[in-house]
Structures are given as C-alpha cells and as structure tokens.
Amino acid sequence: MTKHIQPDRLAKLTSIREKGALPYPARTPGDPVPTAKLLASLEEQTGETFFVAGRLGQIRDFGKLRFSHLTDRSGSIQIGFERDRLPEFWPDRKLVEANDIVGVKGELGTTKKGEPTLWATEVTLLTKALRPAPEKWHGLTDVETRYRMRYVDLFANEDVRRQFITRSRIIREIRAFFDELGYIEVETPVLHSIPGGATARPFITKHNALDMDLYLRIAPELYLKRLLVGGLERVYEIGRVFRNEGISTRHNPEFTMLESYEAFADYKTVMDRVEGIFSRVCANVIGSHEIRFRGNTYDLTPPFPKKRYCELFAEHNDGVDFFDESRVRERAKQLGVHNPELTYEKIANDVFEATVEPHLDGPVFVIDYPKAICPFAKASDDDPRIAERFELFVAGMELGNAFSELNDPIDQEQRLEAQVADKDDETPSEVDYDYVTALEYGMPPAGGLGIGIDRLTMLMTGTDSIRDVLLFPLLRKLQQGEEIATDGAPDTDDAASNGTDEAQ
C-alpha cells in the first residue's frame, strides 16, 4: 500500500517530523465552528475571530498570499493565508497542501471582490494526507473507483455527500412518523435458523459452536408478527435484509427494509400510513410533492389511486379473467412466460408482471391480490379467492407491499406446508412451525407493511441506480495485493466468478 504513496508527500511528512511538529496530533486545538455559521451572518461577524477545521482544497498561490477553501460537514469557506499575518507558519507553508486536514484560527472578512474569507492567524496541521485529491475540475468520475473508494468520492463530490445526508433525513422522518403514532422500534434477529417471510434465496452461514447452518434473514416479517402476539401491538424495524441473488441498478444483495405491523388495523389503515410517510418525506425532506425520476415527473400528493389486481389483469389481457385457468395458460404461452414447473397462480402472476407492471407509472396502489400468491395475507371476508393485500408502484418500481396479516394458525400452517411442497427453488424448504405456534396463542388482526428504503430514496432523490443510494454497494473482491487504479497500482484483475441479477 504505502509503496504507492506520492513520494513528495512522504518527504513532506518527514520534514514535518524533523521540525518537531506532529503530522497526526491527538488533539484539535479548539472547538471548530461550522463554516456555515460564519457565512450565515457574515456582516455582523466581520472582524471576529473564529476557529474552523476541515479539509483543504486546491491552493492558489501568489507568493506572499495564498488562498484555499476549507471544507467541513456544513460547507466550505475560503481561507486567506497572508505572509504578514502568519510569521511562524509562513516558512513551512508548503508542508501543508491540498487535501490535508487543518485547523485554522483567523479573522472573518472578505476579499476585494467580496468573497467571504477567514484570514488565517494560526494554522495547525491536524492530519497529513499522503495521497493527493482527485483532479480539481473533473473530480473523481470513474464509477468503479467512486464505489470502491467511497471515502474519496464523498469528500471530492459535494453532491454525493448531500445525497447521503438526504437518505439519512428520509429515514429519520420515517422513524418520527411511526414514533408519533405510538409504534416502537424493535430489532429482531438477522441470523435465522429457518429463512422465511419472503420468497428469495438466502445467504447461508455457519455457527461453529452450535455446529449448525444459519441463514441471513430475507425478511424480518415473522419475528415482528411474533411481537404482535406478545402484545407490543405497534412495531417497526428498519434493517438490513439479504437476498442471495444478482446485482443490478435496482438490486443489491443487502438492502434496507422498513417493516411495520399495527394491531387492530387492516390493509386500508396501512394505505393511510404509506400516504402519510410519502407526504411527510416530501414535505420535510424534499420540499415538494412533485418528484422527477428517470425523465418523468410524478405527483406524490395523496390520496394515491387504487386499482384492483384482477381488473388490471383483465384490462391488459384482452379481458381474460385471472381465474380462467385455460385462457390464462394460453396467454402465458403466447407471452413466452409459461413455466410448467410453477403453480397456476404463479404463472398467472408472471402474466401480470409481463403485461401490467410496465404500465404502472403511478403512484398507484394495486389492491386485492389473488390469495394464492400471498402466503401471509388474510383472505377477504367477501371473496375467499382474494387476499387483502396491496403493492405500491411508482415509475414501474415496486416500492411497498402490505396486507391484512393472516392470523388463522391452521390456514397459515397449510399455506406454509403448501409452499414447501412447491417445486419453485425460491420458496422455503422448511416450515417455521414455531411461527404457527405463536399464531395459535392468538395474534390480533393487524395490518403490515414493507418498504424498500433504498428504492424509496432513489425515487425521492431522482437517482437511477441503487448503488448511488448505498454508501458501499457490493462489488467484486479485488485480488490480494491489488489496489484500485487511483494509486498507481496495477488496475483490476481478480478471482471469483460472474455475478448476475436481482434481489429486493
């Protein structure tokens, strides 16, 4: 690693030490003021002395005067280094350079052209950077390097920093929304001995002492509903789930899921909750209910339109009824999505996905799904073939999934057993009988919700790729000893095989 460091920076490091200064001091000499505070009331504060700390940008050198910007978490401000104000620092000024982290004490003012500037009277090196910053004008643009070295991306690209601050604010608003409704936030196990609550291939890991296989959770659902049995009544969890599938602009193998469960509510209540979340995030984070995503504008003002699954199915399939098995199979063959391994309802759902989903620009709640494809949803009291379930679509992307939770233990046991009997290799291989036992003790009627936080953030921030809302998206491992291009090591190369597809 260190062999690729810029030799001139190492030389400066040595120089600093030889002069008895510390290139990595343990303490910051003062409590830094956010630079944004200096700019916020510049006129009233002109002439006052402040201490700021952050990373130095490009240095513009005029011999006896130099300028640079100092960036901290709140923004950045120009620093003016004048020879006559810095008698002690001046001879060693070149040991402090772009990308170093410094503390600066100085007097607030402006330049002749009115640029707010902190005129330095004391400069303290806080951290010597041994690698240079990316080029000043184009910055760091290589996508692979940006993902692999997000730490560089973050300080080099302000909009990237802002993006992740926005993500954090979205999550904070969601928490506040549920907290105000009396929900409690809980944490359930990530390591599951039986993966369940969704249809997906799990990651397998091993517990050594117990000598048993464990699975990284594909959903927290079944544990959260156990809490309803326990009487917690309103719970939510925002946490990582893991699905052992491919990678794309909409899929990362680990992603963040919000799940909430509310006793004595049903899927209609949950629709209100979803609208409440969207409304709140739009108002408090985005500042608008109109968002731009992939070239289109979407109005997220509630209420969102509701469309029945079976009606949409007929509408986009020449009036074919979802439950008309022979005609649906025919249609599936015609579309080339007829997989005889699957159950009839799954084939029909594939037809739905092929014909209806592309048209779901939204926002739209697709409601009342066929019960057969909803193993955890309660059937409608009016039509036993229909489950009280909805999914929220915006921009053709599924953002949320919710239902009136099935709490009939006998029905649930039968459905889980049917799932295991299914040939589909994505379905669970084992029934979680403890979950059934929990239901036998009585779970209150409840409405449950799942929302993909990453996709929600994509939508809200107009981001095309899920990798741009994940700080560290999954990438292939580099070979040992291999470094990323940015420090002169041999580029690329590696072990491992090819990745593909999905998740979430």
Add this chain to the structure above:
RNA sequence: GGGGGCGUAGCUCAGUGGUAGAGCAGCGGCCUUUUAAGCCGUAGGUCGAUGGUUCGAAUCCAUCCGCCCUCACCA
C-alpha cells in the same frame, strides 16, 4: 448467462501498425485579492493481464480480469 461499451500518468482524457501525449495535480522559480488564478521550467508510464500475428503492437487476433449499460432472472 446473452448483447453492447470501457480499461493509457495521481485525476480527466487524446493517441487505430513505426521513438507513449495533453490539461490539471506534483516538483523548482516569479507574483498580496485568487477562486479551473497566471507565466517560465521540470519530472512522471508494466498503455488491465497473458499469449499470438508482425521486421515492429497501446493499436490487429485469442483468452482471462474488472467496471458500466442493457436483456434475462428476480422484489
């Protein structure tokens, strides 16, 4: 897995068979109001890797590695 694109200096990129280039960053100078500062000078390379074709390969061919886009798969 299929198709397409890309990989050259720390960064951003030119270079399509004949001595590896530019801008920025770096280094040495000049400069007290710049903000992509300017000017003069200087240094910097396993052209992703391996093999092949050729008198000669960054360039043509093959294989491999990595990233992006897209389709497929999949919430």
